[in-house]
Amino acid sequence: MSNAPGPTHAADDVVVIEALVAEFFAAFTTSPDLDRRMDRLRAMFLPGARIVSTAGPTMAAYSVDEFIEPRRALLSDGTLRDFSEWPTSGHVEVFGDVAHWFGHYAKKGVQGDEPFDGRGGKSIQFVRSAGTWLIAAAAWDDEPSAEC
Numbered sequence: 001m002s003n004a005p006g007p008t009h010a011a012d013d014v015v016v017i018e019a020l021v022a023e024f025f026a027a028f029t030t031s032p033d034l035d036r037r038m039d040r041l042r043a044m045f046l047p048g049a050r051i052v053s054t055a056g057p058t059m060a061a062y063s064v065d066e067f068i069e070p071r072r073a074l075l076s077d078g079t080l081r082d083f084s085e086w087p088t089s090g091h092v093e094v095f096g097d098v099a100h101w102f103g104h105y106a107k108k109g110v111q112g113d114e115p116f117d118g119r120g121g122k123s124i125q126f127v128r129s130a131g132t133w134l135i136a137a138a139a140w141d142d143e144p145s146a147e148c
Contacts, residue, residue, distance in 0.1 A: 013099060014092045016133055017126055020044060021087060021101050024124065024135070029084040030075050030109070038072045046127060046134040055120065055142035083109030088119070097128035119143045 027041040042064060051067040053060045074080050090103020101124045108117040120142035127136045 010094045013094045013128075013133070017092045017094070017099050017101060018090075020126070020133060020135070021090065021092075021103070021124060025086050025105060028071065028075065028107075030080055030082060031084075034072065034076055038068055042068055044135050046129065046136045049135055050137050052137075052139040053141070055140065079111065081110040083107070087122075099126040099128075099133065100124070101126070116145075118145065 024041065024044065027037040029037075045064045047064075049064055051062045051064070053062075075083065085105055085107035088104045088106050090101055092099060092101050102121070104119060104121050106117065106119050108115070110116070120140055122138065122140040124135055125137045126133045128134075
């Protein structure tokens with residue numbers, strides 16, 4: 001006998017995880033209420049979660065705080081203006097208390113006086129702990145910019 005949730009349960013989980021993914025991306029905007037969004041983002045992660053970026057010349061791996069705090073600074077110190085990022089496509093797979101979202105995203109903003117936009121791919125792994133879905137790990141890569 002399997003303990004894996006049935007199709008209805010998994011469908012409900014997909015809705016919850018898609019909402020978490022949307023909230024994850026919505027955290028990265030220069031709009032008001034940044035501290036609340038960053039605090040909520042931190043609460044979405046499992047303690048000890050890792051975030052990895054392969055965008056740029058070298059890979060970087062972050063703890064939750066190492067990931068969040070520099071982004072909080074960038075979004076609040078005027079370095080970025082009119083910045084946002086959002087998922088453009090993606091899919092969720094659920095098996096019991098483990099889930100995965102893989103998809104693509106876009107971003108745009110102004111850095112200095114230069115408008116920019118970009119796209120990338122992101123993988124977010126979730127685990128259910130005490131009935132709550134939390135992010136256990138995330139990894140992303142950006143498409144090369146036109147200057148590369």
